[in-house]
Amino acid sequence: MLIKKIIITILSIAFGLGLFFWLIGLAGVQEIVNTFLHISIWWSLLFLLISVIIDLMVTLRWQILIKYHGYKTHFWDLVKYRLMGYAVSYITPTAHIGGEPFKAILLKEQGVPTTTGLSTVFLDRILEFTAALFFGTIGMFMVLVSFKAQWVSWILMLVAFIVTVFLVFKFYAKLNKEEKMFISLATKFGLMRFGWIKSIVKKIDEVEVAMSRFMSGSKRGMIIVLSMSGIMWTLMFCEYGVALKMVGHNGTLVQIFLIGVFIGLSYLVPVPGAIGSLEGGQLSLFKLMGQSASLGLVFGLVIRGRDMLRTFVGVIFLSISGVGWFGKKKPHKK
Numbered sequence: 001m002l003i004k005k006i007i008i009t010i011l012s013i014a015f016g017l018g019l020f021f022w023l024i025g026l027a028g029v030q031e032i033v034n035t036f037l038h039i040s041i042w043w044s045l046l047f048l049l050i051s052v053i054i055d056l057m058v059t060l061r062w063q064i065l066i067k068y069h070g071y072k073t074h075f076w077d078l079v080k081y082r083l084m085g086y087a088v089s090y091i092t093p094t095a096h097i098g099g100e101p102f103k104a105i106l107l108k109e110q111g112v113p114t115t116t117g118l119s120t121v122f123l124d125r126i127l128e129f130t131a132a133l134f135f136g137t138i139g140m141f142m143v144l145v146s147f148k149a150q151w152v153s154w155i156l157m158l159v160a161f162i163v164t165v166f167l168v169f170k171f172y173a174k175l176n177k178e179e180k181m182f183i184s185l186a187t188k189f190g191l192m193r194f195g196w197i198k199s200i201v202k203k204i205d206e207v208e209v210a211m212s213r214f215m216s217g218s219k220r221g222m223i224i225v226l227s228m229s230g231i232m233w234t235l236m237f238c239e240y241g242v243a244l245k246m247v248g249h250n251g252t253l254v255q256i257f258l259i260g261v262f263i264g265l266s267y268l269v270p271v272p273g274a275i276g277s278l279e280g281g282q283l284s285l286f287k288l289m290g291q292s293a294s295l296g297l298v299f300g301l302v303i304r305g306r307d308m309l310r311t312f313v314g315v316i317f318l319s320i321s322g323v324g325w326f327g328k329k330k331p332h333k334k
Contacts, residue, residue, distance in 0.1 A: 031294035043246040050239045065120040068221035081106040087314025119210035131229035
């Protein structure tokens with residue numbers, strides 16, 4: 001099983017690197033270098049500042065979720081855990097979610113049970129998805145209007161939006177009513193007769209119970225974290241706008257929305273660090289916007305540079321803390 005995972009990881013990295021170097025050749029090395037030479041230092045510093053503020057706000061939202069689960073935690077320790085989890089997600093081919101269970105395990109150092117930790121991590125992801133749905137929908141409608149899409153595109157977009165909102169609403173409603181969704185689904189499909197599936201579902205059910213208790217008993221906390229999600233998405237659009245200024249392009253609101261959507265999609269590709277897919281998505285988008293391929297590739301590299309900086313800091317924390325990839329302390333050699 002371990003060998004299979006290693007082979008899959010190596011193949012995914014090889015594919016990503018192959019695509020990455022092909023894109024560099026497509027954009028032109030000289031054009032890429034010239035674009036980098038004209039990057040503004042001041043816009044770069046502002047870009048990093050906004051990125052740090054977003055990171056701190058994401059950590060604060062997580063701390064608030066933990067607080068409303070009944071546990072007190074140290075903010076700077078959570079910053080460290082988040083960066084460590086980010087490093088795991090970035091390095092492994094898990095569509096940018098591999099570090100989430102890892103963060104829940106690290107919370108045990110703060111006296112938070114793993115079940116509760118998983119609840120806070122999953123809720124954090126759900127809130128992120130909810131905000132992404134809201135702002136992504138606005139962005140899609142803006143794109144449809146700007147590019148004067150045909151009526152078929154409008155219908156498909158509307159149907160997709162209604163279905164997604166319905167599913168999200170049902171999910172929140174069931175959590176709020178403390179209904180056992182996963183056990184019900186597993187029972188409905190006859191999966192509970194398998195011992196190993198039954199044990200997994202029961203573990204998931206414990207996490208679901210913790211999530212439901214928060215949803216049904218912490219209305220104030222829910223309002224706070226949802227409001228924070230809105231602020232963070234606004235800051236994220238500012239971040240992308242500043243990144244565009246860095247590479248010498250004044251982006252419109254529609255372009256910034258599109259960039260956010262393409263970046264989000266690139267991280268769904270199960271390749272470590274979205275190698276190739278991030279740059280390829282931005283290169284294609286910039287050409288669609290009538291800009292040069294080199295500009296799109298450099299923008300993608302700017303975003304990658306920010307992500308790699310986060311990953312580098314996370315790896316340093318992993319090394320200093322002596323934590324292994326499965327959240328366990330490495331034994332000290334005598």
